Amino acid sequence: xxxxxxxxxxxxxxxxxxxxxxxxxxxxxxxxxxxxxxxxxxxxxxxxxxxxxxxxxxxxxxxxxxxxxxxxxxxxxxxxxxxxxxxxxxxx
Numbered sequence: 001x002x003x004x005x006x007x008x009x010x011x012x013x014x015x016x017x018x019x020x021x022x023x024x025x026x027x028x029x030x031x032x033x034x035x036x037x038x039x040x041x042x043x044x045x046x047x048x049x050x051x052x053x054x055x056x057x058x059x060x061x062x063x064x065x066x067x068x069x070x071x072x073x074x075x076x077x078x079x080x081x082x083x084x085x086x087x088x089x090x091x092x
Contacts, residue, residue, distance in 0.1 A: 007079045031076045060085045
């Protein structure tokens with residue numbers, strides 16, 4: 001199982017690749033930096049790409065659309081959501 005830091009690094013690489021952010025490296029994206037508006041400056045089309053990323057890479061569907069702004073606030077909030085909702089997570 002990945003650590004939170006490994007997952008965040010992986011997410012940064014996937015975001016750069018998926019959104020074609022050629023001018024960015026994973027080091028350019030802070031763990032807690034906003035992804036939208038003042039942060040990376042992503043828009044609603046990018047949000048759709050991030051939803052697809054969650055579905056394709058992590059087999060996670062965003063259950064409620066209104067959760068989107070909270071889930072996609074930063075790389076850390078995405079990683080926390082993935083960790084909490086991962087299908088591989090076993091319940092004891």
